Amino acid sequence: MNETKNTDHPQAWKVHSRKTIYRDPWVSVAALDVETPGHERFDYRCVQLPEVAVAAVVDDMRRVLMLWRYRVLPQRWGWELPGGIIDEGEAGADAATRETEEETGWRPNSMHHLITYQPTIGLVDAAHHIYGAHGARRIGEPTDPLERGRVEWISLSKIPQLLQQDQLMSSGTLIGLLHVLTMSSTET
Incomplete structure (x- = not known):
């Protein structure tokens, strides 16, 4: 990495x-x-913690692919970008693609690295790698039963409202969406 x-x-x-x-x-x-x-x-x-890859997949209508799902530790529902642990020997972009397919049923176009960060630097070593893709194609239903949620394309214009309503979960989701919103559309 x-x-x-x-x-x-x-x-x-x-x-x-x-x-x-x-x-x-x-x-x-x-x-x-x-x-x-x-x-x-x-x-x-x-x-x-293992390294994580998160995918920010944006389409031509400036919508981002997200999941509405329940997380047991905070005991709440919220929106997340697809992502998960990078398997040993797996490239981060490949992990972001695999996790997106497993969790959403959509295959993203070519992934590119956006940013790497440490969510709780100082006590926890847990590199998070955010990848971006422009577009995806539907390949079927999500295949990961533990990571399933409601899959939707959310307009980027609605992200500030979701943030205000405390509906965005995980640092990977927040960092990925903030990166997409603040950088030029050619990077996503």
Whole structure:
């Protein structure tokens, strides 16, 4: 992925050791022995999650492909862009395409990288990669039973209203939609 590490900078923290405390396919927790410039060493905790690909698919009518679905942790319904975990060895754009097909039944046109960010930097290492596509074609019904929701093409003009109504869930959805709304239409 698009990883930039600046460990040669004089203000970079030094990691003396890293010990995994817990690991399963979805989450890893580690204890780090770190030292910051001018300070003593101390223990630091890190939660690591798999990398995620999110798809912002926009059509010629300036509508974005979204899902209305329930999420158990916040115990609420809301709108999301399709997306999910990037499988080992899978390219991010391929994961964004696969997740869109599985969750919506639409195959997006060629995906391109828009932005990568860390949603909760400082304690959690969970790179999110947002991809954009212009257009998609219907290939059938969604195939992922755990990720199903109501699939709709939502006008980009309605996004500010959905944001105001607190109906947009997940940082990937927010960052992807804000990127699409603020950048030129040639990037999506």
